[in-house]
Amino acid sequence: MKNSLLKHPLIELLKNNKGNPKTLILMEPLWGIPYNLIAPFATLYMYTQGITDVQIGLILSVSMVVQVLFSFIGGILTDKLGRKFTTMMGDFFGWGVACLIWAVSGNFWFFLTAVLFNSFEQINQTAWYCLLIEDADSRDLIGIYTWVNIGGLIAIFFAPISGLLINTFSVVPVVRVLYVVFAVNMMIKVIITFRYCEETRQGKIRMAETKNTSVFHMIYEYKDLIPKVLMNKEIVKVLIVCVILHIANLVNTSFFSLYVTQRLGIADRYLAFFPILNAAVMLIFMIGVQHRLESVKFRIPxxxxxxxxxxCSVLLILTPIGSSMPFIIVYVFVGAVAGGLVMPRKDALLQLNINPDERARINALIMSFTIAFASPFGYLAGLLSSIDRRLxxxxxxxxxxxxxxxxxxxCDPEFAEK
Structure with missing residues (x-):
């Protein structure tokens, strides 16, 4: 049993991928553990301190408008400053500083300031993806993205800690402490990135090519790059799916906890249980099933x-008040399988359709488009929730x-040897 586990395709992939992919995958719990301790209670943390449904939606929408700007310049900074340094900068400001502000937030303006700093994380996103996959074989992309998801999922098993603490001390003081822990973890992550990650080959090329090019000129060059992206039908199709998934995740993450506690009457302490069930199902799926689907075309899964x-959306809408727990468990179970099928393939499909010479700027553009199109829907979802939490x-x-x-x-992609 032990030998067969060690020969599992995912284990083999991790052993054979030295350098950046391995380091970034192993570091993922530093972000994933505190994030998943907080995530089930983040909206409740605001709501408990008097932030209304509409204000929560407004905060989300305003933050996404700012994220568009950071995403747009993220590709330029990634090329000029390098994948490694830009990743470190995004982690420091986007998570480290933002979490310290969240830890002391008590009104609308503090929460808004925190999410604005968290928008720096969009710069990190572009650089991090480049640092993760640029020196990897294209055939390993689904496996690499699967490992990234697994790293976050393992962290979810720490979620009961926050549930137990909240049951004893209440939401606000516990979440404040967890945000401080999150900030410390991200500072550690910055140090490890500096020590053990290396700039990618394409990163070095782009740093040299853009050394004497001004930021304004690089922004001007987007006028030629944007039409190329929008004329690529496969990129546009994947982009639309990315936007839809981003909006759906935004709505589900922000309003699920309010729906199940305020409408269905489920106690706050059970919120930490649902991410654990989701993580357990996804881990079983990714370890036991994912590698068996490698020969199946992308679009079918x-x-x-x-x-x-x-x-899942239909099930949640139809869940009866008073006997809802079994329905919510089924909802989480089915959603976890769906996530295992969709998320790694969506990420890999996007990267396989991108010109590797312009990966940073195209990734930044796609991220900007995704957030820009999604930005009004945070407020819309808050407005819908204020009318009826099912909407x-x-x-x-x-x-x-x-x-x-x-x-x-x-169309399913053709794989190229690295």
Missing amino acids: MWIGLVLYAA PFVFTFTIYAIAIIIVGKI
Whole structure:
């Protein structure tokens, strides 16, 4: 049993991928543990301190507008400063500083300031993805993204700690301490990135090419790059799916906890249980099933996953008040399988359709488009939730249906040897 586990394709991939992919994968719990301790209670943390549904939605929408700007310049900074340094900068400001502000937040303006600093994380996103996969074989991308997801999922098993603490001390003081822990973890992550990660080959090329090019000139060059991206039909299809998934994740993350506690009457202490169930199912799926689907075309698993996501929205809407726990457990279980099918393939499919010579700026553009298109929907979801807490999930069902149609038209990529 032990030998067969050591020969598992995911273990082999991790052993054979030295350098940046291995370091970044092993570091992922530093971010994942505190994030998942806080995530089930983040919206409740605001709501408990008097932030209304509409204000929560407004904070989300304003932050996404700012994230568009940071995403847009993220590709330029990634090319000029390097993948490694830009990743470190994004972690420091986007998570370290932001979490310290969240830790002392008590009104609308503090929470808004925190999410604005967290917008620096969008610069990190572009650089981090480049640092992760640029020196890796394209055939390993699904495995690498699977490991990234596994790193975050393992961290979720720490979530009961926050549930137990909140049951004893209440939401606000516990979440404040967890935000401080999060900030410390991210500072440690910055140090490890500096010590053990190396700039990628393409990163060094782009740093040399852009050394004497001004930021304003590089922004001006987007006028030629944007049409190239928008004329690539496969990139546009994947981009639309990315936008839909981003919006759906935003709505689900922000309003699920309010829905199950305020409408269905589930106690706050059980919120930490749902991410654990989700993580357990996804881990079983990714370790036991994911590698068996490598020969299956991309769009078939993605299509099935989106159908399952849509079914989850319907299930949540129809869940009866008073006997809701079994329905919510089924919702989490099915959603976890859907995530295992969709997320690694969506990320890999996007990278396989991008010109590697312009990966940083194209990734930044795609991230900017994704956030820009999604930005109004945080406020919309908050408004819908204030009318009826079921309405945000009626909305997610609608956009999942659109994604199902688009994925049916996506072409499966051809793999190239590195």
